[in-house]
Amino acid sequence: MGFEITTDSSGCITITKYILEPDDSSTVILPRGTVRIGEEAFKDCVGIARIILPDNVAYQGLDIDKNAFANCIDLEMVVFPGDVMLLEKNIFSNCRKLKHIYCDTPYFLDKTVLKDTAWLKEYRGDFVILGDILLEYRGTDSQVTVPDRVRVIAEGAFENCDQICSVILPYGVMEIGHNAFAGCSCLSNVSMPNTLTYIGNAAFYNCTSLERITIPENVNYIGDDAFDGCVNLIEIEALTDKVDSLPDLIRDANQRMQTQLEEFEQKMGKASDLDFNFDEEFEESYDDETDDDV
Numbered sequence: 001m002g003f004e005i006t007t008d009s010s011g012c013i014t015i016t017k018y019i020l021e022p023d024d025s026s027t028v029i030l031p032r033g034t035v036r037i038g039e040e041a042f043k044d045c046v047g048i049a050r051i052i053l054p055d056n057v058a059y060q061g062l063d064i065d066k067n068a069f070a071n072c073i074d075l076e077m078v079v080f081p082g083d084v085m086l087l088e089k090n091i092f093s094n095c096r097k098l099k100h101i102y103c104d105t106p107y108f109l110d111k112t113v114l115k116d117t118a119w120l121k122e123y124r125g126d127f128v129i130l131g132d133i134l135l136e137y138r139g140t141d142s143q144v145t146v147p148d149r150v151r152v153i154a155e156g157a158f159e160n161c162d163q164i165c166s167v168i169l170p171y172g173v174m175e176i177g178h179n180a181f182a183g184c185s186c187l188s189n190v191s192m193p194n195t196l197t198y199i200g201n202a203a204f205y206n207c208t209s210l211e212r213i214t215i216p217e218n219v220n221y222i223g224d225d226a227f228d229g230c231v232n233l234i235e236i237e238a239l240t241d242k243v244d245s246l247p248d249l250i251r252d253a254n255q256r257m258q259t260q261l262e263e264f265e266q267k268m269g270k271a272s273d274l275d276f277n278f279d280e281e282f283e284e285s286y287d288d289e290t291d292d293d294v
Contacts, residue, residue, distance in 0.1 A: 039065040
């Protein structure tokens with residue numbers, strides 16, 4: 001077996017390429033000190049069944065780049081102790097036999113990380129959870145309470161679940177990923193805990209039934225377009241002062257409320273005119289009938 005690596009001044013290793021030899025073992029043990037697996041480093045390595053990073057190696061975490069294990073069609077198991085950063089898309093693309101994933105602390109915000117894997121396809125239950133990350137909701141309930149052990153709502157976890165009306169996030173949830181609730185057109189109530197610190201880009205995009213929301217006190221980041229398309233969002237209660245964009249969001253909500261009030265007043269005015277005209281017509285008709293009787 002052959003690793004192509006780079007090493008920094010502190011001895012931390014990045015694997016840039018793995019060259020598979022015909023007589024190599026089906027189990028690959030990563031070098032001590034590995035902190036990053038580069039883009040497409042193991043791509044198309046047919047024959048590898050297990051990839052292991054020894055748990056007796058002291059390191060500060062492992063970052064895995066895009067398509068790092070793409071098309072490893074025989075890969076069945078990965079063992080990554082410690083913190084694992086899986087922020088890129090399609091890391092295990094076409095790894096259809098990958099069923100066993102052992103990570104002490106996985107961290108990623110995109111459910112496509114495990115796209116095509118046997119682990120994802122064979123998962124049973126409404127809530128697809130790896131570690132403390134909710135990858136996907138597969139249920140059909142209109143009122144959803146997320147399990148207590150969840151700390152991160154992954155990117156797109158509830159996307160286009162248009163049957164959901166209410167969501168309760170448990171105490172301990174810290175992050176809502178990009179597009180997490182995008183397209184949930186019936187979502188009208190979201191309960192967010194004080195542990196929440198991060199709301200990703202377009203997290204509630206096009207949640208057209210959402211009228212009111214409370215931003216918890218520890219939120220320090222709200223991504224671009226987080227509430228874009230929430231055409232009925234008229235009230236934002238902000239318990240935090242750590243987000244620069246909040247005044248703009250509140251102003252937009254107030255403007256929507258003002259617009260709705262003006263439209264309502266216009267409709268009421270038109271209705272009053274109709275009532276007035278009806279009363280006049282009724283009186284004239286009544287007078288005509290009275291004259292005829294006389």
